[in-house]
Amino acid sequence: MDTRVSHGVPTFAPAPFELAAWSKLQLARVERALQNWVTAEAPAGLGHGAPAALVAAMRYAVLDGGKRLRPMLVLAGCEAVEGNATAALRAACATELIHAYSLVHDDMPCMDNDVLRRGKPTVHVKYGEAQALLAGDALQALAFELLTPDEAAIPAALQARLCRLLAQAAGSAGMAGGQAIDLASVGLRLTERQLTEMHRLKTGALLQGSVVMGAVCGAPAPEQLTCLQAYGDALGLAFQVVDDILDVTADSATLGKTAGKDAADDKPTFVSLLGLARSHEFAQELLQRALAALEQAGLAQPAALGALAQMVVNRNA
Amino acid sequence: MDTRVSHGVPTFAPAPFELAAWSKLQLARVERALQNWVTAEAPAGLGHGAPAALVAAMRYAVLDGGKRLRPMLVLAGCEAVEGNATAALRAACATELIHAYSLVHDDMPCMDNDVLRRGKPTVHVKYGEAQALLAGDALQALAFELLTPDEAAIPAALQARLCRLLAQAAGSAGMAGGQAIDLASVGLRLTERQLTEMHRLKTGALLQGSVVMGAVCGAPAPEQLTCLQAYGDALGLAFQVVDDILDVTADSATLGKTAGKDAADDKPTFVSLLGLARSHEFAQELLQRALAALEQAGLAQPAALGALAQMVVNRNA
Numbered sequence: 001m002d003t004r005v006s007h008g009v010p011t012f013a014p015a016p017f018e019l020a021a022w023s024k025l026q027l028a029r030v031e032r033a034l035q036n037w038v039t040a041e042a043p044a045g046l047g048h049g050a051p052a053a054l055v056a057a058m059r060y061a062v063l064d065g066g067k068r069l070r071p072m073l074v075l076a077g078c079e080a081v082e083g084n085a086t087a088a089l090r091a092a093c094a095t096e097l098i099h100a101y102s103l104v105h106d107d108m109p110c111m112d113n114d115v116l117r118r119g120k121p122t123v124h125v126k127y128g129e130a131q132a133l134l135a136g137d138a139l140q141a142l143a144f145e146l147l148t149p150d151e152a153a154i155p156a157a158l159q160a161r162l163c164r165l166l167a168q169a170a171g172s173a174g175m176a177g178g179q180a181i182d183l184a185s186v187g188l189r190l191t192e193r194q195l196t197e198m199h200r201l202k203t204g205a206l207l208q209g210s211v212v213m214g215a216v217c218g219a220p221a222p223e224q225l226t227c228l229q230a231y232g233d234a235l236g237l238a239f240q241v242v243d244d245i246l247d248v249t250a251d252s253a254t255l256g257k258t259a260g261k262d263a264a265d266d267k268p269t270f271v272s273l274l275g276l277a278r279s280h281e282f283a284q285e286l287l288q289r290a291l292a293a294l295e296q297a298g299l300a301q302p303a304a305l306g307a308l309a310q311m312v313v314n315r316n317a
Numbered sequence: 318m319d320t321r322v323s324h325g326v327p328t329f330a331p332a333p334f335e336l337a338a339w340s341k342l343q344l345a346r347v348e349r350a351l352q353n354w355v356t357a358e359a360p361a362g363l364g365h366g367a368p369a370a371l372v373a374a375m376r377y378a379v380l381d382g383g384k385r386l387r388p389m390l391v392l393a394g395c396e397a398v399e400g401n402a403t404a405a406l407r408a409a410c411a412t413e414l415i416h417a418y419s420l421v422h423d424d425m426p427c428m429d430n431d432v433l434r435r436g437k438p439t440v441h442v443k444y445g446e447a448q449a450l451l452a453g454d455a456l457q458a459l460a461f462e463l464l465t466p467d468e469a470a471i472p473a474a475l476q477a478r479l480c481r482l483l484a485q486a487a488g489s490a491g492m493a494g495g496q497a498i499d500l501a502s503v504g505l506r507l508t509e510r511q512l513t514e515m516h517r518l519k520t521g522a523l524l525q526g527s528v529v530m531g532a533v534c535g536a537p538a539p540e541q542l543t544c545l546q547a548y549g550d551a552l553g554l555a556f557q558v559v560d561d562i563l564d565v566t567a568d569s570a571t572l573g574k575t576a577g578k579d580a581a582d583d584k585p586t587f588v589s590l591l592g593l594a595r596s597h598e599f600a601q602e603l604l605q606r607a608l609a610a611l612e613q614a615g616l617a618q619p620a621a622l623g624a625l626a627q628m629v630v631n632r633n634a
Contacts (some may be wrong), residue, residue, distance in 0.1 A: 042411035054497035058489060105454060110425075110446035112487035129427035133450070134497050136421060140454065141488030144461045148481035160476035172367035172375060173459030176451050180371035183447050 010034035017303035019311060023072060030071045033064070034091050037146055038062050040138075050138070057127040057135035058142075062100045069239075069312070070095035070210040076304035077214020080297075087154040088217040091162050094143040095210045098170045101139035103204075104132050106179065114261065140170070162213055169209030179203025182267070190268045196237065201241075204236030211235070211305070220299075227297035231290045231305065238286035240314050244269035245279050250317060258292065287313040318510040336628060340389060347388045348380070350410050354378050354463055355456075367455070372451035374444040375459070379417045382435035386556075386629070387412035387527040393621035394531020394545065397614075404471040407477050411460040412527045415487045418456035419523075421449050423496065429565035431578065457487070460518075479530055486526030495519025499584070507585045515555065521553030528552070528622070537616075544614035548607045548622065553601035556629050561586035562596050567634060604630040 039050075071092035079111035087192055107114040107122040108129060115125050124132035140231050147162045178201030185198060210233035215225060247262050250269050262269050271281045291310040294302050354368075355376050390408035397403035424431040424439040425446060432442050442448035463477045485491055495518030502515060528549035532542060564578065565588050589597045607626040609620050 050494045051497045051501070053501060054494055101454075108427075109452060111429075130500050131497065133422055133425065133427060134493050134500070136454070137418075137457065137487075138489040138493035138497075140457050141484045141491075141493065144480050145484035145488060148477045148484065150478075150481065155472035155473075156477045156631065160465045160473045160480070161467075163461050163477070164467065165463035165481050167458045167465065170454075171462060172371050172455040174458075176455035176458065177367045179372055180368045180448065180451050180455075183451070184370060186367070232570050240575055 017307050019184065019304070019307035022304055022307070025073045026072060027068055029089060030075075030092055030096070033089055034062055034096065037093060038097075040050065047179040053127075053131065054134055054138060057123055057131045058139055060126060061104045061123050061135055061139065062097065065120070066096070066100070068096060069308075070206060072308055073207060073210035073232075073235075073305075074214035076308055077211040078217040079214075079297040079301050080228075080305050081218030081220045081224070082300050083153065083214070083216075083218025084158065085217075087158055088160070088214055089156065089164075090146045090149065091210065091215050091217065092165055092210075094146045094162070095169075095206060095213065097139045097143040097146070097207060098118070098175070101136040101143075102170075102175055102179070104139070108132060109129070111183075112177075112224050112261070143170075158217065161216055165209050165213050169205045174201055174205035174209070175203070178205065185268055187266050188268065192273055195268055195270065195273060199240040200233070200236060203240050204233060207236035208232030208271045209241060212314055218298075224297045224299065227293045230293035231297070232308070234290035234293065235284045235309050235312055238283050238290065238309070241270045241279055241283045242313055242315065244271045245276065245283070246315075246317065247271070248276070283313050318569050319423060320440055320559030334624050336621070336624035339621055339624070343389060343392045344385055345391075347385055347409055347413070348407060350406055351379055351413065354410060355414075355459065357506055368609055370444075370448065371412070371455060373449055373618055375450045375456055377443060378421045378440050378452055378456065379414065382437070383413070383417070385413060386625075387416050387523060387623055390527040390549075390552075390622075391531035392530040394532075395534040396618050397545075397616040397622050398532050398537045399542070399617050400469065400532070400535025401475065402480070404532075405531055407463045407466065407471065408483075408530045408534065409527075411463045411479070412523060412530065414456045414463070415483065415492070415523060416461040418453040418460075419487075419492055419496070421453040421456070425449060428496075428500075429558065460487075463579055475534065482530050482533070486522045491518055491522035491526070492520075495522065502585055504583050505585065507590070512585055512587065512590060516554060516557040516580055517550070520557050521550060524556060525549030526554035537614075541614045541616065545608045547610035548614070548626070551603045551607035551610065552629055555600050555607065555626070558587045558596055558600045558603065559630055559632065561588045562593065562600070563632075564588070565593065600630050613618050 035266070039055065050106060074092040074095055075088055078085060078091075078295045100150065103117060106112050107117055110125050115122055119122075120126075122132075127135070143166060144163055147166065148159045170176065172180075178198055180196040182202055185194075208229060209232075211228050212225065215228050221230065247269065270282065274282060287309055291306060294305055294309070299305075340543055378577065385464060391409040392405055394400075395402060395408075399596050420434060421440045423429050425432055425441050432439055434440075434566065437443075439449075444452070460483060464483065465476045489497075495515055498515040499519055499568055504509075507515070525546060526549070529542065532545050537545065564586065587599065591599060604626055608623060611622055611626070616622075
């Protein structure tokens with residue numbers, strides 16, 4: 001700890017927040033939990049096990065890959081309000097399962113038809129389209145199963161609230177809705193407003209939902225929750241702006257997925273709409289908006305949320 | 318009411334249960350609720366609406382069709398224990414949304430590649446494969462959203478329990494798992510045990526889950542719940558045996574879907590394994606097993622559950 005002496009009285013300044021160390025610790029928890037929860041073991045009460053081939057496809061889709069941004073946001077959101085860590089770990093994994101299922105379905109031939117994801121063949125390339133479809137479906141169900149364990153460590157009211165938030169973030173007025181708008185926009189010239197709305201749903205809803213799910217694991221004041229929603233909204237949009245920038249500036253090896261895909265697919269992006277320079281500026285503006293909302297919230301432990309917003313905007317992959 | 322006079326004292330015998338009248342009443346409630354809940358209106362708290370094209374595909378998949386067997390089982394299960402009718406109506410609709418999404422995905426070209434369902438073009442034929450995929454995904458999310466309303470009429474503990482039961486019934490150790498086994502069994506000669514296990518997951522888990530979800534809307538004793546699980550298990554298997562019988566004995570117009578599809582696809586069925594005569598016998602045995610479990614449960618109002626089991630086995634479509 002950084003201890004300074006001033007006028008003979010020792011004062012304690014907090015150590016600067018180290019995102020790398022924090023993330024490493026949290027990632028280890030999340031990976032371990034996902035390893036345990038995405039298995040073929042029969043859940044209590046049903047008495048049947050899941051078939052091995054399906055579980056293999058589910059594990060392939062979820063394990064050993066990805067930045068785990070949504071879980072990190074859940075855990076940072078919970079830490080910010082000093083909430084229930086047991087609940088937050090389940091919520092963190094649930095958001096990742098939803099994200100993973102959406103990638104599996106999104107990569108399928110009838111959608112984006114992508115063959116490379118996180119540097120590996122996509123699920124349908126490896127396991128076939130039918131198995132990929134079912135693995136995605138089963139991952140979504142598992143997300144809600146994770147949120148509703150038959151144990152008292154997570155109060156029922158919190159379980160129900162987390163399910164509600166996740167369902168809204170994932171559904172027709174959230175992620176799935178955004179993908180439908182995306183689908184309908186290929187080859188169209190969207191306005192900035194329309195593009196923003198699409199991304200608010202497609203990626204923003206689940207990113208924002210992750211922050212909020214983490215926060216409700218504690219007892220934030222209503223105004224604090226409003227600030228965290230604003231933080232999540234700005235961060236979610238910034239994430240997509242940076243994604244669009246990286247799609248044209250990074251290579252496939254760095255990205256772990258096919259670069260230049262959006263332009264090739266004639267999809268509207270922030271870069272095609274605003275240009276590269278303005279897109280960079282816009283990302284920085286959104287970062288400032290996120291950090292301002294965070295400061296306004298007056299949270300107990302906001303450091304991880306702040307650092308994650310910085311990372312989202314300044315990443316290179 | 319049937320009033321009899323015996324030794325001068327009037328006694329009241331219950332009127333015989335009329336499934337047609339009961340179903341008509343319950344169906345009207347379910348259809349009205351589905352009409353209201355599968356909409357483009359923004360759910361409270363998120364502030365975005367769902368895109369119209371996606372909602373159109375979702376509504377097409379859900380409304381105006383189907384026997385609504387799962388909702389009827391939920392409502393009958395709740396009635397049997399005189400449970401919370403508000404919760405049961407949501408649970409009833411949630412099971413139907415899961416069933417509807419599974420049909421949408423199951424009909425897709427990478428799965429069963431079917432073009433006719435409930436006498437209409439399947440969702441992917443009408444709206445395209447990508448929209449069908451997303452509509453199915455969004456319907457699953459909506460099922461969990463329905464179960465977790467932000468209102469006190471349904472206790473949080475019940476909301477969480479219903480989510481858990483539905484997630485288990487729909488996921489990798491339930492419906493999705495059964496579909497994966499189905500996928501892997503094309504062209505194979507399964508044993509009766511393997512075929513039974515596949516159907517226990519593929520259709521049985523959600524049918525049984527529907528009965529149980531209805532029952533937990535009240536306060537059944539543990540032994541009663543065990544009996545209802547046995548009832549649901551027998552009914553679920555009977556449903557599939559009869560489905561296999563109808564696939565070879567009924568025509569497409571009566572079924573509302575392509576008849577003879579299983580044989581054409583070289584899928585193992587109870588009829589191909591046991592023959593038609595033994596399949597009929599087996600269905601009747603399962604009906605007796607379901608009714609025996611129901612009687613053993615000693616429920617307050619078991620009539621609808623009993624009549625539904627009769628209907629499942631003796632239906633002709």
